[in-house]
Amino acid sequence: MLALLLAAPASAASFWPVTPQTPQARSITFLFWIVIAVSGVILFGVLGALVLFIIRYRARPGAAEPRPIYGNMRLELWWTAIPFVLLVGVYAFMVGEVRSETTIASNALDITVIGHQWWWEYRYPDNVVAANELHVPVGRQVRLTLQSADVVHTFWVPDLAGKEQTIPGQNNIWTFTAEKAGDYDGACSEYCGTQHGWMRLKVIADQPADFDRWLAAQRQPLASLPSSDSDAVKLFNDNACGGCHTVNGMSNGRVAPDLTHIGSRTTIGAGVLANTPENMTRWMANPQEFKPGSLMPNFHFTQEQARQMAALLEDLK
Numbered sequence: 001m002l003a004l005l006l007a008a009p010a011s012a013a014s015f016w017p018v019t020p021q022t023p024q025a026r027s028i029t030f031l032f033w034i035v036i037a038v039s040g041v042i043l044f045g046v047l048g049a050l051v052l053f054i055i056r057y058r059a060r061p062g063a064a065e066p067r068p069i070y071g072n073m074r075l076e077l078w079w080t081a082i083p084f085v086l087l088v089g090v091y092a093f094m095v096g097e098v099r100s101e102t103t104i105a106s107n108a109l110d111i112t113v114i115g116h117q118w119w120w121e122y123r124y125p126d127n128v129v130a131a132n133e134l135h136v137p138v139g140r141q142v143r144l145t146l147q148s149a150d151v152v153h154t155f156w157v158p159d160l161a162g163k164e165q166t167i168p169g170q171n172n173i174w175t176f177t178a179e180k181a182g183d184y185d186g187a188c189s190e191y192c193g194t195q196h197g198w199m200r201l202k203v204i205a206d207q208p209a210d211f212d213r214w215l216a217a218q219r220q221p222l223a224s225l226p227s228s229d230s231d232a233v234k235l236f237n238d239n240a241c242g243g244c245h246t247v248n249g250m251s252n253g254r255v256a257p258d259l260t261h262i263g264s265r266t267t268i269g270a271g272v273l274a275n276t277p278e279n280m281t282r283w284m285a286n287p288q289e290f291k292p293g294s295l296m297p298n299f300h301f302t303q304e305q306a307r308q309m310a311a312l313l314e315d316l317k
């Protein structure tokens with residue numbers, strides 16, 4: 001276990017849960033270390049005393065039976081008072097930290113995060129909808145409203161913030177402020193079904209100008225809709241893809257990821273495959289091969305049909 005913990009920073013730098021990159025994550029990490037330190041002092045104090053007493057007061061040949069003791073008021077008061085003060089202290093500290101993390105800045109960017117089996121939906125202001133990759137601006141607080149479409153999931157991006165659950169019928173609020181541009185890996189951290197392990201996400205922190213450009217591009221309807229008599233669009237319609245997926249201007253399904261700008265994302269299937277034309281073709285040929293149990297069925301496309309569908313999707317930028 002210790003070896004695993006020590007190996008973690010080298011093999012998965014951004015996934016080591018205590019490399020905080022935001023004020024909120026730093027404050028959580030600080031609280032974590034405080035609790036670890038207090039617990040460590042108690043653990044080693046108790047174990048040390050135990051070892052000392054075992055050696056010092058061990059039974060010696062010929063020693064008399066020790067005199068029985070029935071309670072010691074002074075000691076009992078001490079070992080009640082010390083844990084009480086420690087716990088109240090840690091609690092007060094924790095309440096302060098929670099308050100500082102949930103203070104919402106007036107210019108905070110509101111994003112609704114909806115957990116689905118097994119992908120993430122993001123709803124930005126002005127009806128911008130994205131999936132799995134959460135773009136945020138550097139230097140501006142993000143206020144996430146966490147919801148669930150089905151079961152309980154937990155949104156977790158270790159470097160940016162702690163964990164918060166998405167619970168059906170409830171809004172949980174969570175905030176973070178990215179300070180450095182870059183990609184931050186995250187995952188669902190609560191078992192939510194067979195593909196829980198492939199409910200990955202990525203937060204992409206952009207410089208404000210880049211973020212504005214991204215948001216404007218997402219807000220745009222598609223520059224040109226694919227021709228409605230193309231083979232791929234016929235496949236899309238004949239297989240009722242639009243019943244689940246939105247492609248702005250073509251369909252408005254709400255149960256599966258919005259595909260309007262799928263071509264601009266880096267992964268397919270919430271992280272299961274890199275988004276390349278070859279992988280998209282393999283995914284279209286049989287999604288169940290890569291994500292068994294997911295709601296995306298195998299349509300038994302021929303190789304040619306899978307390739308046509310992939311080409312259609314990769315063009316949606």
Ligand code: CUA
Nearest residue numbers: 153188190192
């Ligand atoms: Cu969603 Cu685990």
